[in-house]
């Protein structure tokens with residue numbers, strides 16, 4: 001038994017670095033774009049505009065857990081209760097293909113950038129009254145910074 005465990009550990013260790021290590025199924029069941037190494041992620045974060053270059057990836061991923069039940073973020077991800085968020089930066093509001101937006105969103109007219117998202121995520125209802133995103137908002141500024149940086153990396157078209 002002990003020997004089997006040891007063999008498994010060695011096999012797991014030696015697999016590291018040879019293949020892209022898949023994200024741990026337990027912590028990120030729906031993540032697809034996280035097969036980057038910590039070094040690659042760190043470099044990607046450092047290249048973001050301030051203050052997002054200071055953000056914490058893990059913290060952002062944890063905040064995004066609040067969004068996952070309603071939103072996918074990967075390329076070609078399905079619309080759930082909310083639209084797929086892939087490529088959301090630089091996209092017109094209400095433009096995810098095949099998603100049935102509220103009249104409030106349909107009549108809004110702007111392109112998503114970090115500043116718009118920061119306001120939307122702080123309080124969706126005051127930002128755009130009448131929208132259908134049933135979410136209270138992320139009140140903590142640092143959590144929003146980490147979340148937006150996470151979105152910048154994970155929603156970016158490859």
Ligand code: HEC
Nearest residue numbers: 066067070081082093094095096101102105131132133135
């Ligand atoms: C309870 C489900 C739910 C949760 C939780 C939720 N959303 Fe949404 N989200 C929606 C819905 C529904 C819409 C569309 C709103 C409308 O049409 O009025 C939306 C719209 C959006 C949009 C606009 C997309 C576009 O195509 O213009 C963004 C950006 C967004 N959500 C980000 C987030 C983020 C980030 C989180 C987590 C902090 C989150 N949402 C949490 C349901 C949700």
